[in-house]
Amino acid sequence: MRNKLDMKDLKDKVAIVTGSSSGVGAATAQLLASLGCNLVINYNSNSAGADAVAKECERSGVETLNIKANVASDDDCRSLVEQARRKWGRIDVLVNNAGTTKFMHHANLDGLSAEDFQNIYGVNVIGAYQMVRAVSEQMKSQASGGAIVNVASIAGIAGIGSSIAYAASKGAMITMTLSLARVLGPSIRVNVVCPGFIEGEWLKEGLGEEGYKKAYEAAKEGAPLGVTATADTVADSILYFIKGPQIVTGESMIVDGGRHLGMTPLTRR
Numbered sequence: 001m002r003n004k005l006d007m008k009d010l011k012d013k014v015a016i017v018t019g020s021s022s023g024v025g026a027a028t029a030q031l032l033a034s035l036g037c038n039l040v041i042n043y044n045s046n047s048a049g050a051d052a053v054a055k056e057c058e059r060s061g062v063e064t065l066n067i068k069a070n071v072a073s074d075d076d077c078r079s080l081v082e083q084a085r086r087k088w089g090r091i092d093v094l095v096n097n098a099g100t101t102k103f104m105h106h107a108n109l110d111g112l113s114a115e116d117f118q119n120i121y122g123v124n125v126i127g128a129y130q131m132v133r134a135v136s137e138q139m140k141s142q143a144s145g146g147a148i149v150n151v152a153s154i155a156g157i158a159g160i161g162s163s164i165a166y167a168a169s170k171g172a173m174i175t176m177t178l179s180l181a182r183v184l185g186p187s188i189r190v191n192v193v194c195p196g197f198i199e200g201e202w203l204k205e206g207l208g209e210e211g212y213k214k215a216y217e218a219a220k221e222g223a224p225l226g227v228t229a230t231a232d233t234v235a236d237s238i239l240y241f242i243k244g245p246q247i248v249t250g251e252s253m254i255v256d257g258g259r260h261l262g263m264t265p266l267t268r269r
Contacts, residue, residue, distance in 0.1 A: 008243055011036030013144075014088045016080065018042045018071050018131060019098030021049035023200055024151060027231035028095055028238050033057035033064075040084045041066045042098065063087075071098045071127030072119075074134075081134040091138045093242055096128035096173075097151045101166040103206040109164075117165045124169035125176065132180055136188065145187040149241045150177050151234070154196040154256050162206055170194075174252055181250030189249040191241040196256025197228045223257030 015032050019025040021043035029039050030053065039057050041064055043050035054064040065087060069076035084091055100123045104111040128150055139146030155161025156170030174192055181190040197203070197219035204212045219228045237255045241248070254260050 008246075010092075010243065012038065013092040014038045014040070014084060014090050015093035015095065016040040016042065016084060016091060016131070016135065017095040017097055018069075018127070019044070020053055020095075021046040022053075023202055024195070024198065024231045024234045024238075025095070025097040026053045027235040028097065029053055030056055030060075031232075031235045031239055032093070032242075033060040033062045036060070036062060037093070038063045038088060040064070040080065042069055042071075042080060044068065044070050044098070070123075071096075071131055072122035074130045077127070077130040077134045081131075081138070085138055090142055090144075091135050092142070092144060092146055094131060094135050094139075094146070094148045095151065095238055096131055096148070098127060099124050099151065101162040101206070104163040104165075106160075106164050112163060112165050116163075117168075120163075120165045120169050121172070124166070125172045128173055129176060132184075132190070136184060140184075140187045142187075145189075147242045148180070148184075148188060148190045149238045150174075150190070150192040151238070152177075152192050152194045152252070154194050154254060154260055157194060157252075157254070158260060177252065178250050185249055189241075189246070191249060192252045193234060193237045193241065194252055194254045194256075195229045195234045195237075196223075196254070196259050198234060199228055199230050219256070219259055222262055223259040224261060225257040227257040228259075229255050229257070 015037050017025050017029045020029045020041045041050050041054045050066050054066045057064050067080050069080040102116050152173045153170040155167040156174045159167050161167045177192040237253050
């Protein structure tokens with residue numbers, strides 16, 4: 001007999017995916033929709049992208065809510081969750097995917113200010129915490145409980161990535177996952193995925209065309225599997241923690257083709 005936390009069947013369940021107007025968030029929302037899950041599509045500035053993702057999800061026959069919210073604002077987090085609760089009366093899945101950074105070489109210590117750290121932590125750590133807090137009571141009240149997946153980064157494990165502030169924030173998110181998993185059981189499982197280099201526009205914009213190409217080749221060459229992550233492969237790993245073994249909580253999964261086995265920085269002087 002399955003326990004009450006069984007998430008094998010996502011049909012008619014409800015998921016909130018923060019930062020789901022593009023990239024990993026969009027891929028995750030579309031994947032969950034394909035399995036019959038109703039979706040809250042969340043964006044902060046990319047309304048056109050969010051609209052497109054919502055339409056794509058609805059082609060799978062599910063319902064969507066398209067909500068503008070900045071997860072760094074506790075009021076926005078609580079409002080987002082309340083709108084979902086009012087529409088469907090339940091929240092089964094939360095994917096904390098919204099994130100931000102400032103691209104800055106790690107050696108340039110003067111390139112980051114206290115405000116940079118506060119802005120990055122406000123979204124990547126505090127925002128994720130506020131979303132968990134906002135959904136927790138609803139999930140606890142449900143017989144089916146709930147599943148939360150945080151999207152961190154290999155940066156939080158290896159101290160690499162777009163900036164020191166970003167790496168530190170993702171390390172904090174990984175540690176926070178452990179604490180939340182401990183206190184939210186048995187009703188809610190909390191796990192974290194840690195992607196490496198993710199192919200796509202976000203890194204292209206941050207690194208520039210030439211920097212992106214060099215980082216991509218280095219990541220691919222350094223990975224035993226000879227591949228880098230894509231939005232779809234990260235979405236698959238998120239789905240694993242939602243639908244996979246229901247006894248797993250407080251775990252992290254590195255999604256980088258094995259590159260962490262011989263890690264070198266993404267950027268060089």
